[in-house]
Amino acid sequence: MKSFMTFRESLSLAVAKEMEADPSVFVFGLDVPDHKRIFGSTKGLVEKFGLERCFGTPLSEDAMTGVALGAALSGLRPIHVHIRVDFMMLAMNQIVNMISNLRYMSGGKLTIPLVIRAVIGRGWGQSAQHSKSLQSFFAHIPGLKVVMPTTPQDAYSLLRTSIRDDNPVIFLEHRWLYDVEGEVDERKTIPLGNATVRRQGDAVTVVATSWMNVEALKAAEVLERRGIQLEVVDVRSITPLDEETIIQSVKKTRRCIVADYDWAFCGFSAELASLIHHRCFNDLKKPVERLGFAPVPCPTTRPLENLFYPSAVHIIRIVEQMLGLEKTDLSGESFYSYEHNFKGPF
Amino acid sequence: MKSFMTFRESLSLAVAKEMEADPSVFVFGLDVPDHKRIFGSTKGLVEKFGLERCFGTPLSEDAMTGVALGAALSGLRPIHVHIRVDFMMLAMNQIVNMISNLRYMSGGKLTIPLVIRAVIGRGWGQSAQHSKSLQSFFAHIPGLKVVMPTTPQDAYSLLRTSIRDDNPVIFLEHRWLYDVEGEVDERKTIPLGNATVRRQGDAVTVVATSWMNVEALKAAEVLERRGIQLEVVDVRSITPLDEETIIQSVKKTRRCIVADYDWAFCGFSAELASLIHHRCFNDLKKPVERLGFAPVPCPTTRPLENLFYPSAVHIIRIVEQMLGLEKTDLSGESFYSYEHNFKGPF
Amino acid sequence: MQKDILSKEESLALYRKLILTRLAEEKIREEYFKDEMKTPVHLGIGGEAIPVGVCHCLPPRSKTFGTYRNHSLYLAMTEDTDGFFGELYGKVNGPGKGKAGSMHLSFPERDFIATSAVVGTTIPVAVGAALANAYRKSNDVVTVFFGDGAVEEGVFWESLNFACLKNLRVLFVCEDNGLAIHTPAKERQGFQSILETVKTFDCYVGGGQGHDLQGVIQSTHQVVKQMEDQPKPGFLHFTYYRFLEHVGPREDFDAGYRSRPTPDNLDGLDPVLCFERDLCQNGCKPSELSAIKKSVEEKIAKSVLTAQKTDFPSSEELYTDLFV
Amino acid sequence: MQKDILSKEESLALYRKLILTRLAEEKIREEYFKDEMKTPVHLGIGGEAIPVGVCHCLPPRSKTFGTYRNHSLYLAMTEDTDGFFGELYGKVNGPGKGKAGSMHLSFPERDFIATSAVVGTTIPVAVGAALANAYRKSNDVVTVFFGDGAVEEGVFWESLNFACLKNLRVLFVCEDNGLAIHTPAKERQGFQSILETVKTFDCYVGGGQGHDLQGVIQSTHQVVKQMEDQPKPGFLHFTYYRFLEHVGPREDFDAGYRSRPTPDNLDGLDPVLCFERDLCQNGCKPSELSAIKKSVEEKIAKSVLTAQKTDFPSSEELYTDLFV
């Protein structure tokens, strides 16, 4: 039951498995059933389950989110897909004012088994309106769960868990991860609220979300050659948050960088940094450092786009500063960035 | 030019002054010109400036925010008013995807002198959809300024500054502050990005936003009788943020509570706590404590509503813990809470 | 269906519901000043015949959704005055254990699914429930009530479009009191008539004067029948007169935005008076009506007493019901 | 205005614009594979006559707004190929210094105010600009272009309603290619015809076949004239055929969602062929047209070369232009 596949394949496999297992699961959203299939992540579903369980919609994010809620309240398990998280700004009213609190206000009578999938982050010259992440928005609101997988296995297992969850889950998938390949064990389940140590080390803990794990692992690879071992913790689920795994790691390394794929100000990196400082007050040798987007909208032109996004280079430089090391010569280094293999137009 | 007035009066006075000074300033929004005048905060404006400069709208928050943007791009200075910040969830697309970044994407050619006023926080049995604050949402997005006044003077001066600012400003006004009275000097100007020390003390710094300043001052009053002096810093402007005033205070007291009027997780309190830990790493005697809403939607019924909102009592208890003190007997104490003077229906 | 098709029994049952909703709200008006019901109330006095009439025509298992102005709808769906007053008093015997309050009443066990205090927000949710019915090949109808202001929200148009596109059995009921808080329609709407615009969408339409219970029933029956015959959305538009202030227990004719109806007008606006007259014309005796009224009054008084005596939720309740 | 009222001079100037927009996009198709223009391009081939024709009819100082499919509109408003290619190449000589890219072109100095890659988002902004005109008692017209998919967004209806309510001089131009990415209208729309629905709002309507430049001009003139006479919004609906994929430089007839037009069809779909035929029928010589074409080709080639040679913005530019 193990196979090698891309992140995008693991997503469609997870949905297919759940749709097979439970006739109340369906998937819908703009462009979900067209031939591009949301960057391939809904591939095969129309063929297997028909247009009644995998269908497109008008351009109406606000109403379609309400529709998903209504279907969930009726006992179905909708998966609503957005090709860009930015478009969810049109759905914030349903998410923040309805989905997050109808259960609470009904005294627990209403149940909302609903997954909203959205693509986040960098593509290719996407500019300010197709490049956000915004996990902090969703995580800020009680009543929502927020998941950010990094590997094909996690995407697969966490998406299955999210679909089975009886609560609303926001599932955020980085565009660049879609091409990442990895082994997927179809039987493996992963609960929400479970961080994982991607790499063991003793020098500095890098707590990372989504694509930043790729950058952190690359930074670790580079620094390892200098004998410095980074520990990389993949948060995976923003809410519920696995504090223990994170705190344990920081108590061990006593130094921490939070590398969140989002803006820093009032972002999830602030939450983590504040939490870690609070719980590791007497353990930290240095203050927790935070890494995120440049505090501006994302520009289109490549040289500025490159500066906008945080990367392995930033992590390396911060580690060097933390440990009082000379700067590593990175001139010969090639980074995992998809800057070069990602071609237009979208 | 000094006079005693309520917070609501200071708001309408500020707008009136700017409308007098500049014919391009106008104010609009749902129910702005009706006889209730947004809890009185737009009183007198129709009479003085006519319905062309002070008008109501259809129920269309998304489009009306776009309309405000379009008017601002055309050189007018709109003030768009929402009787509840919760309704701004319908306008998030315009705010996050347009207002915050059109200037940047146009290479600085477009200018957006726009103020969005919204009422936040507790009213009276308002439940989950009429009770949020959400400053962290707006502050998270580069390109927006976010202001939260506490006193009539600040409301007056900061609103005038916001209207004169050539950038988009989100101006958040706590419902309970509307009745607070204070002296207002009409000539006093206050720039954005300027925190203020509301009360000097040496024991613990309470960094507070909006209504939490009232609670913090009450806590200080109670604790003063035990010889404990709280320092209370009113943040006033979330972005731009006056780090120096805050850091200076914490470096002095070496203990800090962040009391933000919002949920804590991924909220502004996380940003502040993380910032303070970072910059005062060697000064803090104890980790920074955070205070915010209970991590659930706001319930209607009074006993639970009382538990949902943070208060002076919470601050007192945290201070006692930080300083290792016995619990103060609060049984005879009467708090500033408007729980008792606020009557229904709205 | 013709007006005269209502049997006497049916008529009196309807009267009971109508007067129940009216008297429950009159009771709120009495009690509210004691400051024990700590929740903003949007009273529906003048509009009761719309939910009472529409719900009368709904087939069994019809889910309904509404707004903050939901008291009549709640009572029309459930007749549960105990839960109703329990919730208004914030007590554990309310269907939301006091967490919901007046603006968020719901009673899912009786198909009264959800209401919301953000205008327009339950409209797409009802469409989603109708989609769920279609998904399950069920012919059940879902109904959603909303005000004339809600049609200005984009989500109304998005929802209408999607429902028509998918031929869903969802019944949109616009309760048009000509006001959004204090603002009249002509200051908010750039179209001539909502019905004319909705007619250009692929759905059945109907409507009329909302104070006329028999008329409401007649047009609802018509549209529901069409919906049952061939699945498509229905849209009903009923006008009515809001007797009280937007929120709260008082009249507000002194506020300046409208004037008090004259006694002659009143007669043509009040659904209770109107239906009582109809009933009497059709042979009911005033004594029959007042007997019903009396029993309803007692029921309400008992429920208020129960609510007052019932406990508030305990502190632990703050944290329950967030997640499954 | 009659078709034949276009003077020869005017016609040739229009042809120049039309062919400029066409050839600029054909140039992108040639260059794009070199992977130097790092920005998603939504080409407008097939739809050029709509912005060219509409803008031809706009009075001076008319502000315009558009979408990510904005190349023809940018060039129709400005004829500025230097800035255009500069922006596509991400260079400092672009009007947004490369920060905007293809999807966010704007040129405020020439009244081309803003475009956006989130569908529907410039519609209310244009209405706000029209409100500003009314506020200043100016009679200027504001125009906003959007696709057929945008009318499904609630904000379209909210904007239309407000504009009609306030009698604003805003011209809504729906460029209807029958597709939203790959989804045909019948899978997205629950109404029969957008024009029929819009007609129930208080505004002027018009439209026709968008590949026919003269027809576009004729109906635009009509509606703009009405708007000038008595202030109200106008709504123009033009159909056109999108020749290429939704985003990117390629054809995609092999994708399965539609088939390649036959050569006979083509003739009735291509605005350039159509206008060339009209011009020749009205006495223009093919040599005149090819001379124009040649000069336009040279202009474009020069601009591309300039863009390629121009600098990228410096690192410091990342942080500029956020606030005033």
Ligand SMILES: Cc1ncc(C[n+]2csc(CCOP(=O)(O)OP(=O)(O)O)c2C)c(N)n1
């Ligand atoms: C989205 C939103 N905007 C504004 C409000 C404030 N508000 C509450 S009720 C109301 C008027 C609604 O009018 P209508 O839909 O006609 O319902 P009615 O109160 O007349 O029953 C407004 C503007 C709100 N609750 N939600």
Ligand SMILES: Cc1ncc(C[n+]2csc(CCOP(=O)(O)OP(=O)(O)O)c2C)c(N)n1
């Ligand atoms: C609000 C929003 N939802 C979804 C998208 C993704 N998207 C980009 S273009 C498009 C189709 C738009 O169709 P239409 O308005 O007809 O314009 P066209 O591309 O045909 O010119 C979609 C769905 C988007 N950009 N914005």
Ligand SMILES: [Mg+2]
């Ligand atoms: Mg109304």
Ligand SMILES: [Mg+2]
């Ligand atoms: Mg289209």
